[in-house]
Amino acid sequence: MLRLKNHSGSxxxxxxxxxxLYILISxxxxxxxxxxxxxxxxxxxxxxxxxxxxxxxxxxxxxNPDGKHVWWRGLLWLLFFPNAPYMITDFIHIQGITFYxxxxxxxxxxxxxxxxxxxxxxxxxxxxxxxxxxxxxFYFVYQAMVQSMGxxxxxxxxxxxxxxxxxxxxxxxxLRFNSWDIIRPAAFFSQLFSHVNLFSVSVSLLFSLxxxxxxxxxxxxxxxxx
Numbered sequence: 001m002l003r004l005k006n007h008s009g010s011x012x013x014x015x016x017x018x019x020x021l022y023i024l025i026s027x028x029x030x031x032x033x034x035x036x037x038x039x040x041x042x043x044x045x046x047x048x049x050x051x052x053x054x055x056x057x058x059x060x061x062x063x064n065p066d067g068k069h070v071w072w073r074g075l076l077w078l079l080f081f082p083n084a085p086y087m088i089t090d091f092i093h094i095q096g097i098t099f100y101x102x103x104x105x106x107x108x109x110x111x112x113x114x115x116x117x118x119x120x121x122x123x124x125x126x127x128x129x130x131x132x133x134x135x136x137x138f139y140f141v142y143q144a145m146v147q148s149m150g151x152x153x154x155x156x157x158x159x160x161x162x163x164x165x166x167x168x169x170x171x172x173x174x175l176r177f178n179s180w181d182i183i184r185p186a187a188f189f190s191q192l193f194s195h196v197n198l199f200s201v202s203v204s205l206l207f208s209l210x211x212x213x214x215x216x217x218x219x220x221x222x223x224x225x226x
Contacts, residue, residue, distance in 0.1 A: 012052060015133050019049060022129060029122045034116045037093040041126040048084040048130030051077050055137035062144035077141060078161065082168035084134020085211045087127045089173045094120060135218045140221070158215065165210025170200055 023042055030038045061070030081158035097116045101109055111117075138161070145154035171177045175191055 029118055037069050038122055044087055045126050045130045049133045051081040051137040052133045055140040059140045059144040062148050082165040084130050086132040086169045086172050090127055135214055138215050139218050162211040164209045166213050167204040169207040170204045
């Protein structure tokens with residue numbers, strides 16, 4: 001844990017610098033490809049970085065015995081955290097991009113249009129950056145909970161957070177709600193209750209499993225670096 005404390009600042013700074021570089025790269029990508037998805041990717045990565053900020057505030061509050069409103073900081077983190085793993089669904093936007101072409105000699109060949117490969121790489125980098133920022137924030141929250149509640153309770157909390165976030169991804173992708181829509185609770189919860197079915201439960205569990213697996217990979221990585 002000592003090593004993580006010593007290097008967490010550099011990790012956060014690296015992600016912020018990488019995001020700045022991603023913005024710079026996105027400008028020519030948007031101009032060359034003329035695809036709206038690349039503007040959306042910059043916004044989605046920004047939203048995925050917000051949980052990192054909130055997790056640092058939560059962690060500092062948990063480490064301070066006299067800290068006030070620490071659980072509100074945790075709830076704020078939880079509200080925005082699903083924006084990070086949500087980014088895996090941004091790969092659906094490559095559906096409208098043609099990666100294959102046909103000719104008389106071969107039924108299927110890869111496209112030689114460089115813009116389609118630029119789009120693929122740009123989306124992939126955005127998903128990777130957003131996922132790293134989100135899971136790093138999850139790890140900070142987890143370590144703070146381990147110190148304050150014990151490892152067993154923290155592990156249970158990780159599972160609950162993954163279930164909530166998996167459902168939030170379903171809500172964001174299929175019902176098109178955003179984190180700030182919670183300020184309209186009547187309309188928000190009305191839509192949630194009217195879309196409870198086998199598909200919503202299955203997709204939510206699928207994304208919950210995805211979050212758990214990615215988080216555990218991060219946890220293994222940081223634990224091995226102690």
